[in-house]
Amino acid sequence: MTLQLVLFDIDGTLLDGHGIGRAATRRAMLELFGTAGNLDTHSFAGKTDWGTLCEILGASEETIGRHMPAYEASIERHMRDLAAEFELFPLPGALETVQALHERPDFITGIVTGNTSVTTPIKLEGAGFDPAWFPVRACGNEAAHRNNLPPIALERACAHSGQAIAQQDVTVVGDTPADVACAQALGARAVAVTTGFSSREALQAARPDHLLDNIAGLLPLCGVNSLV
Numbered sequence: 001m002t003l004q005l006v007l008f009d010i011d012g013t014l015l016d017g018h019g020i021g022r023a024a025t026r027r028a029m030l031e032l033f034g035t036a037g038n039l040d041t042h043s044f045a046g047k048t049d050w051g052t053l054c055e056i057l058g059a060s061e062e063t064i065g066r067h068m069p070a071y072e073a074s075i076e077r078h079m080r081d082l083a084a085e086f087e088l089f090p091l092p093g094a095l096e097t098v099q100a101l102h103e104r105p106d107f108i109t110g111i112v113t114g115n116t117s118v119t120t121p122i123k124l125e126g127a128g129f130d131p132a133w134f135p136v137r138a139c140g141n142e143a144a145h146r147n148n149l150p151p152i153a154l155e156r157a158c159a160h161s162g163q164a165i166a167q168q169d170v171t172v173v174g175d176t177p178a179d180v181a182c183a184q185a186l187g188a189r190a191v192a193v194t195t196g197f198s199s200r201e202a203l204q205a206a207r208p209d210h211l212l213d214n215i216a217g218l219l220p221l222c223g224v225n226s227l228v
């Protein structure tokens with residue numbers, strides 16, 4: 001049985017966090033670094049939290065890498081506190097799409113996100129996703145650049161399944177040109193959705209293999225016909 005790996009971005013692709021990420025980032029940055037810099041106008045789209053901290057603080061990847069364990073502990077605590085104040089919503093079709101693929105024995109569903117590995121399950125749960133649906137993850141505390149995340153996820157998927165999975169059997173789904181680029185860097189199929197933070201024109205310019213207005217359109221692309 002050939003296994004296919006489908007890697008989902010979180011914000012703008014699976015769910016709308018209504019600003020919880022920025023709020024938790026602000027609290028963690030103030031706690032650890034004493035400043036949130038230009039966070040209010042910072043664009044998170046397509047970036048990793050590691051890269052975001054480098055950019056806002058003007059710090060090297062190495063410096064931020066050293067602070068990352070403390071940052072994760074801080075942002076996890078703050079996001080848990082904020083989860084009661086923010087309503088997170090799954091985007092239309094997202095819950096059903098992930099469930100339908102997760103239940104197929106020939107698919108592994110995973111996450112490639114700029115969020116940290118500790119805030120990822122908080123956001124997923126807040127929007128109604130069972131984090132267990134995503135046994136393979138590569139997160140924004142593991143690389144400063146998004147292009148470095150899909151290879152990590154692929155390696156973990158091979159270890160998780162005990163099978164070799166080829167790049168061409170990987171699909172990356174995301175809402176920004178950076179999601180498309182990280183798929184292309186791996187040689188994976190790039191599926192872009194217009195439900196997030198980028199315009200249709202910007203996504204088209206990134207030349208994804210498919211551009212969808214609703215993530216449920218992923219199922220026919222994967223040869224899965226019915227929603228659960």
Ligand SMILES: [Mg+2]
Binds near residue numbers: 011012013046176196
């Ligand atoms: Mg996104």
